[in-house]
Amino acid sequence: MGFGYGICENGQFTVGQAVNYCANDDPAKAFKRDLLLFNFPGAMADSGSLGADPSIAFAVIDTGLHVGQAEIFIVFPEPTWPRPAIFSLFPPSNTVYNLPTIGAEPTEEGIAYDIASARRIVGQSETAVPGEFRASYWKESSQGAEDWTVTNLGTLLDGGTSLARGKNKFDDIVGWSLDAGGDQRAVIWEPVQGMPGTWTLTDLPTLAGDSFAYDVSDSKVVVGWSQTSGGERHAVKWEYVAGSWTVMDIMDTDLFGGNLSEAYAVNLAGDIVGKARTGSTPKTEHAFLWSNGVMYDLDSKTCKYIISTDTSWVLREAWDITDLGAIAGWGLRNGFNTPKPYVLTPLDISVADITGPEGDPDGCVDSYDLTALLGAWCSAVNDPNPPSPPCENCSEANLCLADIAGPGGGPPDGCVDSTDLTKMLGEWCSEAGGNPCGTCGGEGAQGGGGSGSGPSLTAALAQIGFGSVGAYQAHITTAGDAEAFASANVLLGILESHP
Numbered sequence: 001m002g003f004g005y006g007i008c009e010n011g012q013f014t015v016g017q018a019v020n021y022c023a024n025d026d027p028a029k030a031f032k033r034d035l036l037l038f039n040f041p042g043a044m045a046d047s048g049s050l051g052a053d054p055s056i057a058f059a060v061i062d063t064g065l066h067v068g069q070a071e072i073f074i075v076f077p078e079p080t081w082p083r084p085a086i087f088s089l090f091p092p093s094n095t096v097y098n099l100p101t102i103g104a105e106p107t108e109e110g111i112a113y114d115i116a117s118a119r120r121i122v123g124q125s126e127t128a129v130p131g132e133f134r135a136s137y138w139k140e141s142s143q144g145a146e147d148w149t150v151t152n153l154g155t156l157l158d159g160g161t162s163l164a165r166g167k168n169k170f171d172d173i174v175g176w177s178l179d180a181g182g183d184q185r186a187v188i189w190e191p192v193q194g195m196p197g198t199w200t201l202t203d204l205p206t207l208a209g210d211s212f213a214y215d216v217s218d219s220k221v222v223v224g225w226s227q228t229s230g231g232e233r234h235a236v237k238w239e240y241v242a243g244s245w246t247v248m249d250i251m252d253t254d255l256f257g258g259n260l261s262e263a264y265a266v267n268l269a270g271d272i273v274g275k276a277r278t279g280s281t282p283k284t285e286h287a288f289l290w291s292n293g294v295m296y297d298l299d300s301k302t303c304k305y306i307i308s309t310d311t312s313w314v315l316r317e318a319w320d321i322t323d324l325g326a327i328a329g330w331g332l333r334n335g336f337n338t339p340k341p342y343v344l345t346p347l348d349i350s351v352a353d354i355t356g357p358e359g360d361p362d363g364c365v366d367s368y369d370l371t372a373l374l375g376a377w378c379s380a381v382n383d384p385n386p387p388s389p390p391c392e393n394c395s396e397a398n399l400c401l402a403d404i405a406g407p408g409g410g411p412p413d414g415c416v417d418s419t420d421l422t423k424m425l426g427e428w429c430s431e432a433g434g435n436p437c438g439t440c441g442g443e444g445a446q447g448g449g450g451s452g453s454g455p456s457l458t459a460a461l462a463q464i465g466f467g468s469v470g471a472y473q474a475h476i477t478t479a480g481d482a483e484a485f486a487s488a489n490v491l492l493g494i495l496e497s498h499p
Contacts, residue, residue: 004341006059007328015057015066059114067112084110103128122164135164166215174213186213205247215265223263235263252295273318287318292411352424364437376402379417391415
């Protein structure tokens with residue numbers, strides 16, 4: 001049993017929490033420990049504790065250094081105290097450092113949530129006033145790894161609570177703070193130029209009610225959640241545009257059917273991960289990926305964007321994403337209600353490689369992919385019998401399979417039409433065309449094993465109402481779609497050599 005909460009940029013380590021069992025696997029004697037996964041080759045390690053249980057880790061950097069919280073005894077066997085902690089495996093081996101709190105007393109509580117490569121950490125710790133917690137920033141001093149200084153980042157309300165949840169390499173920090181009305185508000189602390197160790201605190205806009213900022217990218221995109229006017233939590237992103245912060249609701253209620261979502265992490269490309277509630281009964285949550293304006297259900301086994309089609313998994317939450325697109329989170333497997341950590345790794349294939357002889361992408365962009373795209377056709381302009389209203393009756397399965405681009409090669413637009421055809425033909429790489437798939441270019445279509453002769457493209461073209469490429473060309477010429485007409489010329493050449 002375990003949870004994955006953070007992954008380092010090089011993808012080697014994942015951290016979270018696992019349940020360890022004592023002798024005879026007695027659940028009554030189970031304890032929770034910080035978890036470090038070695039993603040290659042897949043080993044797991046217990047990073048230790050401060051002498052008591054439990055411990056937990058939320059973030060890790062490429063060296064394996066990770067941060068979280070660990071319990072400590074002040075006087076054994078008196079009650080334990082949860083302390084902010086930093087865990088190190090190499091070197092020295094299996095060492096846990098107890099980070100200072102703002103109040104500097106050993107019985108004060110705290111937690112560390114994020115760490116940057118420069119060994120700067122953010123979280124929350126208790127002040128000298130019992131029960132008062134403030135957003136905290138730790139920095140390693142010149143004395144070495146066992147000597148850290150802590151800074152009180154402040155709050156919107158004097159005497160109120162605040163928490164720092166994420167940071168980027170430029171020391172922009174995000175989290176939440178109580179405001180003067182006692183509401184929880186997403187905030188960002190931005191470093192003051194020329195004044196090291198000082199930040200300005202900004203209250204981020206909200207959809208309606210409470211809000212929480214979880215992460216900030218190096219390009220200064222902030223993600224989290226905000227309440228709507230109906231009191232529902234929706235995943236949001238904040239951006240600084242034209243001198244002010246803006247908030248955008250990214251929840252796709254049509255896709256998930258539920259009324260709750262939360263965003264937990266964002267990478268440099270602006271890809272966002274989190275969880276969203278489905279409309280199923282009983283209610284459940286699925287991990288999501290939001291990319292280029294489109295939200296995807298990571299647990300959907302029919303969508304080409306899904307990194308794993310392993311049906312034994314139910315991916316419940318996605319907590320972190322690297323700049324290279326690796327995702328860490330937790331889910332359920334093999335029908336058991338026992339959480340397990342997972343890591344998803346992006347496939348190095350073209351977005352146009354949507355299928356193959358066995359039904360999965362095969363490293364070629366060829367007649368199998370083109371036949372599947374034409375079979376999923378759902379066009380507002382280039383269809384002799386367009387749906388009404390346009391594209392609204394496209395099935396989710398067809399869009400997941402073949403909606404690979406929008407106008408001008410932009411992001412998917414909710415139709416399967418000439419823009420997708422143009423994208424696919426622009427990355428064509430088929431053994432049948434004399435181009436072995438092992439040398440495919442495009443966006444990275446790779447792999448051996450060709451697609452052979454493939455299905456009949458003429459038959460596939462007839463599926464969308466055209467008896468020939470010429471009929472398709474005539475229709476799009478009337479429609480005035482120059483981009484589609486150019487793609488039809490390429491298609492004609494393919495059909496001449498591969499009917």
